[in-house]
Amino acid sequence: MPERTEAETNMGQSEVLFERARQVIPGGVNSPVRAFGSVGLVPRFIARAQGDRIVDTDGREYIDFIGSWGPMILGHAHPAVLESVEKAARDGLSFGAATEREVEMAELICSMVKDLDMVRMVNSGTEAVMSAVRAARGFTGRSKLIKFSGCYHGHSDAMLVKAGSGVLTQGIPGSAGVPDGCSKDTLTANYNDLDSVSNLFEANPGEIAAVIVEPVGANMGVVLPEEGFLEGLRTLCTEHGSLLIFDEVITGFRLAPGGAQEYYGITADLVTYGKIIGGGMPVGAYGGRKEIMEMVAPAGPVYQAGTLSGNPVAMAAGLAQLKLLRDTDGFYETLNRTGNAFFEELDAILTQEGVPHCLNHIGSLGCVFFTGETVRDYETANTSNTTRFADYFVHMLDRGIYLAPSQFEAMFLSSAHTEEDLERTLDAARDYFRKDYRGDD
Numbered sequence: 366m367p368e369r370t371e372a373e374t375n376m377g378q379s380e381v382l383f384e385r386a387r388q389v390i391p392g393g394v395n396s397p398v399r400a401f402g403s404v405g406l407v408p409r410f411i412a413r414a415q416g417d418r419i420v421d422t423d424g425r426e427y428i429d430f431i432g433s434w435g436p437m438i439l440g441h442a443h444p445a446v447l448e449s450v451e452k453a454a455r456d457g458l459s460f461g462a463a464t465e466r467e468v469e470m471a472e473l474i475c476s477m478v479k480d481l482d483m484v485r486m487v488n489s490g491t492e493a494v495m496s497a498v499r500a501a502r503g504f505t506g507r508s509k510l511i512k513f514s515g516c517y518h519g520h521s522d523a524m525l526v527k528a529g530s531g532v533l534t535q536g537i538p539g540s541a542g543v544p545d546g547c548s549k550d551t552l553t554a555n556y557n558d559l560d561s562v563s564n565l566f567e568a569n570p571g572e573i574a575a576v577i578v579e580p581v582g583a584n585m586g587v588v589l590p591e592e593g594f595l596e597g598l599r600t601l602c603t604e605h606g607s608l609l610i611f612d613e614v615i616t617g618f619r620l621a622p623g624g625a626q627e628y629y630g631i632t633a634d635l636v637t638y639g640k641i642i643g644g645g646m647p648v649g650a651y652g653g654r655k656e657i658m659e660m661v662a663p664a665g666p667v668y669q670a671g672t673l674s675g676n677p678v679a680m681a682a683g684l685a686q687l688k689l690l691r692d693t694d695g696f697y698e699t700l701n702r703t704g705n706a707f708f709e710e711l712d713a714i715l716t717q718e719g720v721p722h723c724l725n726h727i728g729s730l731g732c733v734f735f736t737g738e739t740v741r742d743y744e745t746a747n748t749s750n751t752t753r754f755a756d757y758f759v760h761m762l763d764r765g766i767y768l769a770p771s772q773f774e775a776m777f778l779s780s781a782h783t784e785e786d787l788e789r790t791l792d793a794a795r796d797y798f799r800k801d802y803r804g805d806d
C-alpha cells in the first residue's frame with residue numbers, strides 16, 4: 366500500500382476543528398455522513414468553494430464530486446446565483462409574509478415540470494416528503510405506504526424504515542427513537558421488483574395510500590430503474606387507487622428540466638423536490654395535481670406550515686439557479702453527455718485493470734460498486750466491498766479528489782467540472798486501480 370502523508374497523517378486544522386466540534390455537536394457534525402466514519406478519516410472542514418473546486422481550512426484544494434449532495438449543479442458560488450441572493454438579502458432576510466418571489470418560484474417550477482399544477486415550498490427534502498405523505502394520506506383516507514429498501518426519503522419517523530444514505534452507511538436497520546406506531550404503516554418492497562409491490566397491494570387491499578420511490582435510486586449508491594419498473598408502479602397505483610410519489614429530491618432538475626418524470630415519461634401524482642431547487646439554500650418543495658394539493662391548508666384540511674418556508678433569500682437562490690438551467694441552451698444535453706463520457710471512461714479503466722466492479726450511472730450521477738454482481742437493489746448494493754471503497758476514497762482524497770465518503774452515495778457532476786479536472790480525476794483513479802500500485806490481487 367502506498368504511503369498516505371496527506372490524508373492520513375496531516376489533517377491539520379480539520380483535526381483541531383473536529384475535536385472541538387465533537388465536544389459540542391453530536392459526532393462533531395450536523396449530518397452523519399459528513400463525519401467520514403465509514404472511511405476512517407477526520408472529515409475535512411471546508412472554508413470555501415468555487416466552480417468545481419472546494420477548499421478546506423488548511424487551504425487544500427479538491428475537485429469536488431459531492432456538490433453539497435446535489436444542489437451545486439452549476440458549480441459552487443455561481444455569480445448569477447450569488448447576485449440574486451445578495452440583492453434579496455439587502456431587502457430583508459425574512460418577513461413571515463407572502464412575497465412575489467414565492468409566486469414566481471411556484472410558477473417557474475410548474476412551468477418546467479409537466480402536469481404539475483401546484484407546489485408548496487418547505488425547508489428541506491425531509492419536510493417535503495413528510496408533507497407529501499401527509500397529503501397523500503389525507504387525499505386517499507388511507508394510512509399505509511410502500512417504500513423501497515435502500516431508498517432514502519429524509520429522516521421523518523415513517524421514512525426511517527430500511528432507509529438508504531447515512532442510515533445505510535451506519536449499518537443500522539433503521540433508527541432508535543422511532544415508535545412502532547410511526548413505522549408500522551410503512552411497508553417495504555424491493556427496488557426493481559414489481560412482484561414485491563403487487564404482493565403488498567394484495568395483502569393490504571384498499572389500505573395503501575401511496576407508493577414512494579426514488580425514480581433513480583441515489584442513496585444506496587446509484588441504482589437505475591430497470592425497464593418497466595416505474596411504469597409498473599404507475600399501473601399498480603392507478604389500479605389500486607393509490608398515489609404514486611416520486612421523490613425527486615436528487616433527480617429533480619438534474620436528469621432533465623422536468624426531472625425523472627420527464628426523463629422516463631411517467632407522471633407521478635405527487636413529487637418532492639429539494640437540493641437543486643434551493644441553489645444551495647435550505648429549500649424543499651412538494652407538488653402535484655390541483656385536486657390533491659388543494660387538500661393542503663389553508664385550502665384544505667391537511668395541515669402543513671413553516672415559519673421560514675418560501676424564505677426570500679432562499680427563493681432568490683433557487684429562482685436564479687432554475688432560470689439558468691431553463692435558459693442555458695442544451696444545458697442537460699451537455700451535462701449528461703459529459704457525465705456519460707466520464708463514467709464510461711472510468712468503467713473502461715476498471716475493466717481494463719480487471720477490478721470486479723459494477724458502475725451504475727445516468728447523466729451526471731454515477732457510482733462505482735466493488736462487486737462482481739449487477740447492482741439493482743439494496744441487497745446487491747450491499748455486496749460491494751466497502752473496505753476497498755474506503756481505500757479508494759483515501760487514495761483519491763490524497764490526490765485532491767473529493768468523493769462522497771461512503772459507498773452508498775452518488776458522485777455528482779456539475780456544469781462547472783472542466784475537461785481538465787475530469788481527466789485529472791480519471792488519472793488518479795487509473796493510478797489507484799493499476800495492479801502494481803494497489804499491491805494486491
Ligand SMILES: *Cc1c(COP(=O)(O)O)cnc(C)c1O
Nearest residue numbers: 489490491517518519614615639
Ligand atoms: C437528500 C434527500 C432527502 C432529504 O432531503 P434533506 O434536505 O436532506 O432533508 C430526501 N429524499 C431524497 C431522495 C434525498 O436524496
